[in-house]
Amino acid sequence: MNNNFLLLLPEFIVTGLAFVVLGLDLFLPERRKWVLPIVAVVGLVVALVVSLRYLWGVSDSLYDGVIRVDGYALFFKAFFIALGGVVVLVSVDFVRRNLEHPGEYYGILLFTVVAMMLLAASGELLTAYISLELLSFGLYVLVAYDRYNAKSNEGATKYILLGAFSSALLLFGISQVYGLLGTTRFDEISSALSSADALSPGLILGIALIIAGLGFKVAAVPFHMWAPDAYEGAPIPITAHLAVGSKAAAFALVLRLFAEAFMPIVEQWQILLIGLAVITMLLGNLVALAQRNLKRLLAYSSVGQVGYLLMGVAALAATGSGGIMLHLVAYAVTNMAAFLCLAAIYNITGRDDIAGMAGVARRAPLVGLVFAVSLFSLAGLPIFVGFTSKFYLFNAAAAQGLLWVAGIAIFSSLISLYYYLQVVRQLYIEPAEDAAPIPVPRLTLGVLGALFAGMVGLGVYPAPLMEAVQYASDALF
């Protein structure tokens, strides 16, 4: 058994970086702790460069298929490292003002990045489960990080109870699939399913429980109950990490699982996923209409986005998987921009409800502009990346024959436009109660500028991203 462990160099770098950050936190005095996020970001940049330089074009695996290192894994590795870097940058000002013990915060954040990278690279159910649990544990702690805040405790309690419950469901599904098919590797499951003539009830139960467990992790309806409370209770950078990173990681697993392992029985699960997608889209967008707190609104809006992604999974084919990955990247950039704007406003005004956004565009013009642009992008308006990604996703679904589902998706997109415009109205039209300008740190402005350039640039010229997505989905099929 010759394993080339150099293939896992990015994971080793990020894990080592996490330990370095934790160790530095032990020895640094309080006044020098501003070094920690810088170390984290520099280390993540190194890991990104290493992974792109050495793993481009590699298609290999360790332990005979358990950990896959191919184009799909590389795409998501680079994506998650970049995402981790952006979350660290979003957290710098927030952690300095509102939270204690920054070293552990950044260390645990880096461990969640490692877990996400391994989740995209897993080729087998046990590896996927362990990576998922590492990601979840890190997130449980990070959601509870604001120790003396009652909302943070409550959100974290609901999150961990439902999260542990869902991983028990997932695990029972894994044990059923293992018991009845005899294997946990995705390729062997695929061959066992294609040679089996009929699905036994136990196997149907197992696959349904796996879908339920993963449905909890991505906050699909009817498994979404934890999401609004966890998002509202968590510190804003962690809400961003939950909304973007953990969903993208879970979808990376879902894509590989359904494209490789469950593809032979696609007729059975397609209708189930279509049903889940439709109720997720509709319920997420309809309940968001009634929200007054901005974090909760963004939580329900991300439940709606999960509905579009599930529609993409239901329409999974060699041509369709690119749309999902494109939408994940677009959704990541947009949501990060929205949450960073919210964090910048909250750090000064202490308000995170919609009414608290009144007149912000006059008090912090750049923040208001990027916030408005990110909300338009989430709604899917043209020249922004949200339009491009939604177009390709709905196109892929329609090309597979799911026309009425694509129609419902367009309808719920229209509904979402209403509540996004509510926030834009508060930003630009409503007068501010206190007209003092909001000071925004230069780092935040820099990151906002980069994200804005990403949203507009990818919306107008998506070709490089689409090539990367094509490279990734070629490796998947």
Added chain:
Amino acid sequence: MVPLLYYQLLSAALFGIGLYGVLARRSAVLIVLSIELMLNAVNINLIAAASYLNGIGRVIAIFVITVAAAEVGLAFAIILRMYRNRGTVNVDEINLLKW
């Protein structure tokens, strides 16, 4: 030998009892206890399957035991923090965040 189906039925029954416990209990501590019951039911399922298939089910079971122990530690730390702040572990009473 006892057929595999009987072990799977036992595991499913324990899982169902744990599932009822999670949904019906009001104390967060008892909910964590029920989740543990569910995870142990999964372990029975895995080990029974491994004995019949001579496969890696036993390895998965060891991983599950470790992860369950870590999960319980985390869950109780968070519940303890909530208890210190709010004075209760009754999940019906923690309702600052609603709708």
